[in-house]
Amino acid sequence: QKEVEQNSGPLSVPEGAIASLNCTYSDRVSQSFFWYRQYSGKSPELIMSIYSNGDKEDGRFTAQLNKASQYVSLLIRDSQPSDSATYLCAVKSRGGTSYGKLTFGQGTILTVHP
Amino acid sequence: ETGVTQTPRHLVMGMTNKKSLKCEQHLGHNAMYWYKQSAKKPLELMFVYNFKEQTENNSVPSRFSPECPNSSHLFLHLHTLQPEDSALYLCASSATGQYQETQYFGPGTRLLVL
Numbered sequence: 531q532k533e534v535e536q537n538s539g540p541l542s543v544p545e546g547a548i549a550s551l552n553c554t555y556s557d558r559v560s561q562s563f564f565w566y567r568q569y570s571g572k573s574p575e576l577i578m579s580i581y582s583n584g585d586k587e588d589g590r591f592t593a594q595l596n597k598a599s600q601y602v603s604l605l606i607r608d609s610q611p612s613d614s615a616t617y618l619c620a621v622k623s624r625g626g627t628s629y630g631k632l633t634f635g636q637g638t639i640l641t642v643h644p
Numbered sequence: 645e646t647g648v649t650q651t652p653r654h655l656v657m658g659m660t661n662k663k664s665l666k667c668e669q670h671l672g673h674n675a676m677y678w679y680k681q682s683a684k685k686p687l688e689l690m691f692v693y694n695f696k697e698q699t700e701n702n703s704v705p706s707r708f709s710p711e712c713p714n715s716s717h718l719f720l721h722l723h724t725l726q727p728e729d730s731a732l733y734l735c736a737s738s739a740t741g742q743y744q745e746t747q748y749f750g751p752g753t754r755l756l757v758l
Contacts, residue, residue, distance in 0.1 A: 573749040634687040
């Protein structure tokens with residue numbers, strides 16, 4: 531079983547719609563969760579981080595975390611063509627020390643068409 | 645210059661060459677990371693340095709040799725690489741390496757091994 535799983539897509543949504551990206555993880559002691567966006571040929575850039583169960587909103591983006599179900603999602607409202615990118619889910623487990631290892635999913639390719 | 649910088653941005657090398665990748669962070673962070681991103685594979689953590697000490701080596705072959713002379717600089721020395729080592733090599737940094745911290749990525753070095 532992969533440590534962090536994402537549907538690779540591509541996920542295609544029309545402009546103005548809500549894009550829903552999902553991620554599941556296997557390590558129950560995972561503590562920190564991150565969504566990164568990566569444009570083709572570029573490096574990942576942080577969109578959201580979430581640490582507690584529930585929703586966290588930042589502009590058009592909402593991250594949702596459910597630790598019991600080991601599930602984290604990212605909703606993008608009013609999707610724009612500029613949102614077209616690969617979205618990476620990353621999970622950090624505390625492990626046995628203070629330092630955690632960040633594990634990435636394979637990424638979901640999102641295409642927003644006009 | 646701000647953020648995390650990497651040089652060179654592109655590198656082509658033969659299997660018998662020796663080259664080095666350089667990363668510099670201007671964020672005042674104390675933890676630095678090397679990641680490898682191959683096509684259609686998740687980002688793979690290679691090495692972690694916290695306060696100049698290596699705290700993680702993710703079973704990386706010895707043909708990759710990291711060096712961290714201070715908290716702002718990180719190098720990846722390459723020798724006798726294989727074609728399958730062709731990938732995007734990303735450097736990242738975070739404040740102290742604690743599990744809840746965000747990692748910030750540099751632009752990457754795209755490496756091609758012939």
